[in-house]
Amino acid sequence: xxxxxRLDNVRVALVRLEEIIISxxxxxxxxxxxxxxxxxxxxxxxxxxxxxxGFLLQETERTHAKLRRYTSPDEHPFFSDLPxxxxxxxxxxxxxxxxxxxxxxxxVRWIYEQEIIPLICCPGDDRQYGSSAVNDVSCLQAISxxxxxxxxxAESKFRDxxxxxxxCILSEDRxxxxxxxxxxxxxNAVLQRVRHKARTYCSEISSASTExxxxxxxxxxxxxxxxxxxxxxxxxxxxxxxxxxxxxxxxE
Amino acid sequence: xxxxxRLDNVRVALVRLEEIIISxxxxxxxxxxxxxxxxxxxxxxxxxxxxxxGFLLQETERTHAKLRRYTSPDEHPFFSDLPxxxxxxxxxxxxxxxxxxxxxxxxVRWIYEQEIIPLICCPGDDRQYGSSAVNDVSCLQAISxxxxxxxxxAESKFRDxxxxxxxCILSEDRxxxxxxxxxxxxxNAVLQRVRHKARTYCSEISSASTExxxxxxxxxxxxxxxxxxxxxxxxxxxxxxxxxxxxxxxxE
Numbered sequence: 396x397x398x399x400x401r402l403d404n405v406r407v408a409l410v411r412l413e414e415i416i417i418s419x420x421x422x423x424x425x426x427x428x429x430x431x432x433x434x435x436x437x438x439x440x441x442x443x444x445x446x447x448x449g450f451l452l453q454e455t456e457r458t459h460a461k462l463r464r465y466t467s468p469d470e471h472p473f474f475s476d477l478p479x480x481x482x483x484x485x486x487x488x489x490x491x492x493x494x495x496x497x498x499x500x501x502x503v504r505w506i507y508e509q510e511i512i513p514l515i516c517c518p519g520d521d522r523q524y525g526s527s528a529v530n531d532v533s534c535l536q537a538i539s540x541x542x543x544x545x546x547x548x549a550e551s552k553f554r555d556x557x558x559x560x561x562x563c564i565l566s567e568d569r570x571x572x573x574x575x576x577x578x579x580x581x582x583n584a585v586l587q588r589v590r591h592k593a594r595t596y597c598s599e600i601s602s603a604s605t606e607x608x609x610x611x612x613x614x615x616x617x618x619x620x621x622x623x624x625x626x627x628x629x630x631x632x633x634x635x636x637x638x639x640x641x642x643x644x645x646x647e
Numbered sequence: 648x649x650x651x652x653r654l655d656n657v658r659v660a661l662v663r664l665e666e667i668i669i670s671x672x673x674x675x676x677x678x679x680x681x682x683x684x685x686x687x688x689x690x691x692x693x694x695x696x697x698x699x700x701g702f703l704l705q706e707t708e709r710t711h712a713k714l715r716r717y718t719s720p721d722e723h724p725f726f727s728d729l730p731x732x733x734x735x736x737x738x739x740x741x742x743x744x745x746x747x748x749x750x751x752x753x754x755v756r757w758i759y760e761q762e763i764i765p766l767i768c769c770p771g772d773d774r775q776y777g778s779s780a781v782n783d784v785s786c787l788q789a790i791s792x793x794x795x796x797x798x799x800x801a802e803s804k805f806r807d808x809x810x811x812x813x814x815c816i817l818s819e820d821r822x823x824x825x826x827x828x829x830x831x832x833x834x835n836a837v838l839q840r841v842r843h844k845a846r847t848y849c850s851e852i853s854s855a856s857t858e859x860x861x862x863x864x865x866x867x868x869x870x871x872x873x874x875x876x877x878x879x880x881x882x883x884x885x886x887x888x889x890x891x892x893x894x895x896x897x898x899e
Contacts, residue, residue, distance in 0.1 A: 411677070411852060418670050425663070441713070441733035451710060458706040462699065462777035481693035485774055522737055525714035595847055600663060 400468060400489045402551040408469070409544060410588075415537045416621070417593050417613055420515055421600060423530035424608040427521040432528050433508045448508070451528045452535065468492050471543050473500045473535065491550050497631050499624060503539050506620050507531070514616070515608055541621055545628030552576055552629075553636060564637040569630060576629045582622055590614045652720060652741045654803040660721070661796060662840075667789045668873070669845050669865055672767055673852060675782035676860040679773040684780050685760045700760070703780045704787065720744050723795050725752045725787065743802050749883045751876060755791050758872050759783070766868070767860055793873055797880030804828055804881075805888060816889040821882060828881045834874055842866045 442450040463480035593610035715732035845862035
């Protein structure tokens, strides 16, 4: 059985997700913004009134749900009403999380469509709707996973300093909780690592291609949205971590 | 309108595909071989008798076909009987290829399942069937695209030296045609570039993870399968390039 959810493996997962997010954003940036891709009901009945991206995302999630993707504690769908898995269910013995229903994908998708696409793609329409949407789904899945990894990060922090966290959560002091989970040195280290990787990847591609996403833009996406949304998930998870928890033990 | 199919842009496309193929192979290599994923009818009716990979690949292609993926001259499906596009059709004004039906995806898939998976993944079963299959689909789509880019490469070579190619094709001398399209210096340059990129990517990840695909293995996949299959597509394309062509002009 895999040990991928062991808390000391969280860093490996986050580092791997950096490669994925950076490479997917670079791929999407080949194409124009193509606002048509995000327009609800642009094609009417054949896409069931959804946008092109919405349709592709929903169809992808329906298929992946059959392969039990969303039973994994690190996966969160953008759509509800997905079909049941056809694979026999898997018990995640190494899942360290408390049961929770936290899913911020509505926000992830809004920020991706409204903020990230205009930042990484040239304005305009190059008619590459399918390619754009396929890359969008990859970007959204990777960013969603990175953001929701906040649950694992928060669980790890909670276990390292349970008494302090418990008190802060019980007093419902979200600001103090946000301060507790924030480590500017770690955040800066992440941003530096992302900048270094983005430079490497962009330079590999720019040897052949003229239009390439700037590494600074990728760092901005991390600092402005990915890290803050991840911290938001940490706070949300912790706020319900204790109420969902066993009563405080006598010894505390 | 995009100029992505202009022949002097072929190199950009091939270089971009290197990043994609390398990163997808590294992602797949996180998981065990998981032979269950490739076993036909392992789950019976719920997957319509297909293997897990076959099911996911077919469902993915059905969705992508609706978004007209396989009307693009650089895309080739693994399945037939796909639904019609729901997007209005696109005219590829910049498509330089002669009409052709060449599709070697049956071979791509066979080599991927039988040869590449055992080479890049640890033996055994870690039950990560869904993650394995999702990464397999990404790998297969990228390798298929790279292999079928042979059509663009061949068209470019044909135009550069039309008389020689025409004579060689009309005499049906496949061996000489293979010799004509082969440039060992270019092949070595590709392998060196792949080795360099694979080293960069693997070292980024191995800072955090212990089990990482070796860069040499990725180079082997290029030299043993991807380049030869691409050349096979070049020869196939050229062999029907002339017969499908206009009659030889007087001036020749």
